[in-house]
Amino acid sequence: MLFAKSPGDSPDRRIIVPLDVPTLAQAKALVDQLPQVSFWKVGLELFVSGGAPILAELRQRGARIFLDLKFHDIPNTMAGACAAAATYGVDFLTVHASAGRDALTAAQAAATTAAQTAGHPSPHILAVTLLTSLNSRHLAFDLKVSLDPWDYVQQMAMLALDSGVAGVVCSPQEIAAVRQVCPVPFQIVCPGVRPDWATAGDQQRTLTPAAAIAAGADYLVIGRPITQAADPAAAFARICDELN
Numbered sequence: 001m002l003f004a005k006s007p008g009d010s011p012d013r014r015i016i017v018p019l020d021v022p023t024l025a026q027a028k029a030l031v032d033q034l035p036q037v038s039f040w041k042v043g044l045e046l047f048v049s050g051g052a053p054i055l056a057e058l059r060q061r062g063a064r065i066f067l068d069l070k071f072h073d074i075p076n077t078m079a080g081a082c083a084a085a086a087t088y089g090v091d092f093l094t095v096h097a098s099a100g101r102d103a104l105t106a107a108q109a110a111a112t113t114a115a116q117t118a119g120h121p122s123p124h125i126l127a128v129t130l131l132t133s134l135n136s137r138h139l140a141f142d143l144k145v146s147l148d149p150w151d152y153v154q155q156m157a158m159l160a161l162d163s164g165v166a167g168v169v170c171s172p173q174e175i176a177a178v179r180q181v182c183p184v185p186f187q188i189v190c191p192g193v194r195p196d197w198a199t200a201g202d203q204q205r206t207l208t209p210a211a212a213i214a215a216g217a218d219y220l221v222i223g224r225p226i227t228q229a230a231d232p233a234a235a236f237a238r239i240c241d242e243l244n
Ligand SMILES: O=C(O)c1cc(=O)[nH]c(=O)n1[C@@H]1O[C@H](COP(=O)(O)O)[C@@H](O)[C@H]1O
Pocket: 018, 020, 043, 068, 070, 094, 128, 130, 131, 132, 133, 169, 170, 191, 192, 193, 201, 203, 221, 222, 223, 224, 225
């Protein structure tokens, strides 16, 4: 499962759909509704409520898995959590970049070792740079960070690269900032993606799917525009058409 995006990856294989639902039954129903989706994200809501069975279910169906638990803790705890998560055989796993260099390095090392012991390829640890629900005002006034999102994300990306993790999660608005300092094959995975026919909701720093791919995203995480559409399969197909 350790892979870099191949240049031949078609648009549909570069879209990751989050299973942001409260029960395993609802998650399975969504997976059944969207057989075209090859890459699913399991996040906090579903993992806390339903636990690991959804991961086994997705693996059995041959899907790629992004386990998005956004760990943020001291290095020893991060290492233990990432080692445990790596035994599930997932492709991507998230931690917060602001946990710091030692925690990031420990996370990737522990995940790699645990995955190998369990007979899985190592998961790619992705460092979340700055949540896409935050804007420059939140950064300046609430968090008292003096950098704007572009510079802050770039700093977090340099820290992630330097710490040995495989990539970052960032808004599509900062893809160029990341690529300036993190060469391929460092992975750039972007939520905060909104087709122009969808509402932004709580996302603050967005681009359309086509603009995000044009800017150099390796993968797009697109949730509610697909999963809360009246016809999720049609919404997914419409986004793929726009990317083609
Ligand atoms: O790590 C993530 O996936 C993530 C990071 C971030 O900065 N922003 C963000 O929205 N996400 C996730 O991406 C998904 C976006 O979903 P939608 O806003 O419905 O498209 C959610 O599952 C979020 O948890």
